[in-house]
Amino acid sequence: VFKLPPGVDFMKLPSVIKRDTGVWHPLRLRIGLDKTKALRIGTIQEVAHVFQPQLLLVDHVPVGIWGELLPLLEMLKRRDDPPVIVLGLRDILDRPEVTRALWERDGSYQAIRKFYDEIFIYGCREVFDTSSHYGLEKEFAPMIRYCGYVCAKEPYKSKEQMRKELQVERRLVVVMGGGGLDAYPMMQTCMKVTSGVNGCANRPKA
Numbered sequence: 583v584f585k586l587p588p589g590v591d592f593m594k595l596p597s598v599i600k601r602d603t604g605v606w607h608p609l610r611l612r613i614g615l616d617k618t619k620a621l622r623i624g625t626i627q628e629v630a631h632v633f634q635p636q637l638l639l640v641d642h643v644p645v646g647i648w649g650e651l652l653p654l655l656e657m658l659k660r661r662d663d664p665p666v667i668v669l670g671l672r673d674i675l676d677r678p679e680v681t682r683a684l685w686e687r688d689g690s691y692q693a694i695r696k697f698y699d700e701i702f703i704y705g706c707r708e709v710f711d712t713s714s715h716y717g718l719e720k721e722f723a724p725m726i727r728y729c730g731y732v733c734a735k736e737p738y739k740s741k742e743q744m745r746k747e748l749q750v751e752r753r754l755v756v757v758m759g760g761g762g763l764d765a766y767p768m769m770q771t772c773m774k775v776t777s778g779v780n781g782c783a784n785r786p787k788a
Contacts, residue, residue, distance in 0.1 A: 593629050595622050598647060600764065603676065604684050606647045615648075623650045630654055638667045642675075644690040644698070652689075655697040666699050671712060673705025678715040685717070694722060701726045 596618050597609035608618040630638075638658060645651050658664055675681045685691050694701070703712045707728050713719040718726060745751070757772045759765020 595625055603680055619648045619650055626654050635665045638665050639670055641670050644669055645688055645693045667697055668700045668702055669698050670702045673710045673712045682717050703728050704732045
């Protein structure tokens with residue numbers, strides 16, 4: 583989606599998959615949770631030790647899915663010249679009460695307080711007040727920056743233009759499921775709902 587600029591590359595961590603709120607499992611490696619966690623911790627720490635970053639941008643999960651970022655955050659803060667540590671959050675994470683409970687349980691609020699310098703929210707406060715809903719507004723307000731939505735820029739097109747490009751003449755329902763990995767049940771439900779709506783006899787199949 584985004585072309586990498588010169589000097590940028592990826593270091594791959596062992597993949598995991600989310601099974602439930604706060605519940606993750608190894609996706610491909612058959613070595614168990616503890617060894618997968620140890621691999622992720624070791625890889626992250628070694629990269630940081632060799633690279634000596636001036637900036638660390640943590641995406642989505644303040645302490646890591648299993649707390650595997652905590653040793654790294656401790657190590658970086660002990661440096662004589664610690665990097666700027668930023669937490670990047672999409673605007674909508676989960677139901678506010680679910681996210682708040684999870685962050686209390688895994689120590690995320692404490693980690694933000696202890697390690698982080700800034701919080702970037704990829705959204706617009708006017709659309710969804712992330713900081714208020716997830717308990718960040720009062721204590722962490724000076725750290726928060728709303729960055730707008732991070733996406734590829736597309737020229738504005740009228741609905742007439744879009745219908746012409748998509749060759750759509752009848753009513754159109756757009757269903758979006760984020761990254762899509764766990765969106766199929768929601769999309770399947772939407773397809774079932776449309777089956778009872780007049781004029782949807784030629785609807786696409788899920």
